[in-house]
Amino acid sequence: MKSAPFDYVLARTVTEATATLAQDRRNAMVIAGGQSLVPMLNLRMALPDLLVDIGRLDELKATSATQEALQLGALVTHADIEDGAVPDPFGGLLRKIAGGISYRTVRHYGTIGGSVALADPAADWPVVLLALGAAARIASPAGSRSQSVDDFIKGQYATSLAPEEIIVGFDIPIPGARMRWGTSKVVRKSGAFASSIAVVVEQGDGDFAAAALGAAGPRPCLLPTTAQGLRSRAPQEDLRAMVADDLTALALDGDPYLTRLHTSTIMRAVREMRQR
Amino acid sequence: MSVEGGGKGWIGASLLRKEDARHLYGHGMFIADVHVSGVQDVAFVRSQMAHARVVQVDKPARHAANVFVLNDIQPVKILEAGPELSAHRHSPYPALADGRVRYVGQTIAACVMPTRAQAEDLADQVHVALEELPAVVDVVAAMRPDSPRVFDEWPNNSYISTSVVEGNPELLGSAAVRVHRRLRLNRQATVSLEGRGVLAYWDHRLDELVVYLSTQGGQVKRLALSRMLGLPEHKVRVIAPDIGGGFGGKNRIMPEDIAVAAIALKVRHPVRWIEDRREHLLASPHARDHTYDLTICAERDGTLLGIEGDIYIDAGAYALWPTGAFQEASMASRNLTGPYRMRHLRLDAHTVATNKAPMGPYRGVARPGATFALERLVDEVARELGREPFDLRRQNAVTAAELPYRTAAGLKLDTGDYIAALDLAREKIDLPAIRRRQVAGEPDGRKIGVGFAFYTEQSGHGTVEFMKRKFRVIPGYESANVRMLPDGNVLIYVGVQNHGQGHETTLAQIAAHELGIDPGQISVRYGDTAIGPYGFGTFASRSIVFAGGAVGKASRALAEKIRRIGAHLLQTDVAAIRIENGMIHGPSGKIGLAEIAFAANARPDQLPTGMDPLLESVATYEPTESGGVFAYGTHAVVVAVDPDSGVTEILDYVVSEDCGTMINPMIVDGQVQGGIAQGIGTALYEEIPYDEQGQPLATTFADYMVPCAPEVPTVRIQHIVTPALTTEYGVKGLGEGGAIAPPAAIANAVADAFRDIGASFNETPLSPRRVSEAVDLARRARGGQR
């Protein structure tokens, strides 16, 4: 289980990284924490000719917070967030999610940018970022663009990222001080990817609410009917019916178990939120 | 840990392990750590199809000489594997494919390059043309007349089918209570953390083939390699270094072992193959995969009468040398009455060939399946009768007064108190408290359940027993060579193979006990056919019984000679001599053991006239009762289950067990806890599903779930000690027991959680999906109420 051969360059600037990606005619890939890519290399599931290591770009580690939004650099690691080394203006939501991803050794290196760029349908960050309405900032030799994570993720391991683009960071709007949230995740064993993961958030006064679900289909998704129910303070039982509507729209291959499973994670997340 | 002085304190002492230090400092030497200069790595080209004709193998021109197919490693003889029974069909298993591949992962070609990465590069360039054949995947369907065949020349897909008819099974048809269930343990791997591995080269100085092999028994592997490669045995040396777990998975001779050894005879440099995890999940010996279609019969008063039905063992595509997987069926049938007074049996057992990886032994062999089937059925009978399952067990279990007891299928249960083990487990798990908790309900909506399972674990069975099982190599004894060096310290060579069981410690304790010295003065060595005595290795919970007995016997012979020399030097009678704390005591004087050892080895002039010098003794040992001895115990477990997600959490786990005398209780507890962790894996997590084309669906740890610390509770272990009557020191083997009962106990607990709706849980692992679906099915059957 050894990787096929490839070449390697360590990028010194974002400009250099995107330029290399754009100019190199070979099949190039970016490597950040390597916690997803290296296993894929070892299994020969990824066969790049060139790896562009962006892991040491301080530009991608920059983090700042305003009243309106949190800016997280793409290279912020799960452990950085878990340890509170970056701000979490969402009342501990980010820290809780970070601490539940995989294992500590993986969290030491795994980055939020890598997680979203990979777009694993069962990954944690895409679900949270969807629920929070975050946008990705993306750089290329042509300049930079911003795109909501919802639009950025196209499907299973598929994003709108062009070969010469890299994610620079994320802008996450801050709903307000009275925000509440709930999460629930089912795994086959501790640290494994989710079989189902739900994140719900709402603003205390009812003008904002969102629900997002992962591991239910090719890409994580928002649950609009459920969100509406949350906004209108629907009681648990009514909410269950709204969840059912959303899940029907997802067409889970007509698999009743998946419907029960996802319903239960969503309802648990809601219960957790409402108990806050 | 200190024990009171004198030799006699060592048996029963929780002596800290001698083998720890090297691992704590990273000085262990596992197969991949063995460094031989010039070694090149092997990567195998493996079949991507479950069943196919190999039409062509194209070697890349640039490296054609580095790619080996079957023709390039000849001559290699294929040994017939499986029991020595003419009814058992031969499934010749070549080291590299011979024109046909019969499972995904079968070796087709070996690529040899300076590094493993380069060898894999080369393997990727080898083009294999396969012509797909219909795959045999489902074990029951495989037995239908119209099923495709794994072996064209066989009349059906059965390696062997056998029947067990005991008592008067005619009675069963009219039994008042008949409960029929189909039960299944799915396929899994053994998952030693270190994979398999082999490194081989021709040693020109010693003029022999050296084969480093990660194996549970080197002597038997040498026997196989020598016959397969056509080399005399003294020209083959097998060395087993530190072994990073085996659990049965390293106790068969495998195609990779043979191919690498054969290649070493063709090239001028050492070659090695280190199994990676994907290969392990694809092609190491697989395990379990039992299917039971059984009816258990009882009287209305709860008296269990017997069982009838069919057992299917999915043994995969080939029988592995020496014994294949036949034991699974025979042991499952014979253990199906458990500890109960059940006298009537009619079982048909089929060991079936399918297009899956060959099955090998795995901790517990067959008994996790039999115990799962039986103990689940007992619970279902109790439910049918509205009884507490625990009470039904107690009512039917053989009592202490009835022991020794010959079961319907002929096992002679020896010593112990089964009722006491049941009661102790019930008390420690606090059954009434759980029943109260169930009534109260859980705030989080989960359901609580409690389950019990009783198991027995045969060990120390010897020559006659293995003759009955028609083994090709009869592991009927073990041997030990105990040698006292001139300074009074001791070297012991044994034929068993420590791979975590702590033999360096426990066997030293036994020798220390017999020789009146400190275990620190004793080194236990094993794992090199060039120096150790013949022996069969470590499996079947046999080491402490057999090797412990052999070490005891050899040490006693040595002690006797020491006493004679002591008597001579102290000028007294042998009968008046005692050995204690490294001294020989006579009535009026004493002498150090070291002086005697020096005399025996280096001063023959001081020995009694006519006495041969040296203090060295070789002994073999077999217990007096060839049917073996039976450790036993009860597992009791409490679970909490979420009906919607189907996730099961273990809240409490209690074991009450009896393995006779414990040489080292600390190590016993470690074996129990470790076995249970594996049993929890079987019960809840581990599975290699195959799709309809015979493609395995779990080939990495992303899909194959191994329980980690959060999944495995600390087990509360209770001991009952009934020394065995037919073994040295009263020991019984216990290495496998922990892994036997968990699937049964946990499934019973989950079923208990949903007993109000009658949900049935008859297939492992009890994955969230299986659990939730079983609950849903039961709810629907009850008219959709939630």
Added chain:
Amino acid sequence: MKSLTVELNGATVRYEVEPRQTLADFLREQCRLTATHIGCEHGACGACTVVVNGKATRSCLRLAIMCNGQSVETLEGFPNDKIMEVLRRHFHESHALQCGFCTPGMLIMARDILLRLAEPDAQTVRQQLSGQICRCTGYANIVDAIVSAGKALRSQRAALP
């Protein structure tokens, strides 16, 4: 081939490596430091855990070249490491190893836990160990060893003036 310089167990070393070489293979095959074991090569077992720049790291998930200029410690290192010594003692006394294959990774992970969390309880240790597979022990004794090592270190610290 790329040139790689690392501070390996305290000494600066320089090697030529293939970019595809993982840190685990580099340590084992090139440096012949074989305490670092390989159990899966896809990040799921923890047998390969080492310390890179002070952080517990799965050496099968790092390319050696990515560690250029960084410090790497393997179980062969830690010569005067107080925590490691206490851990070793408690692993021995608690019978926290059987075959020993997981042990180097376990010890390094245990040290990482004790550096981050002073005196963790059993529940915490279990969660923290969720990525380390031990196939032999059933974990109970490993958890005990780490918990008691944490306690011992705490009381040693408390005893200091």
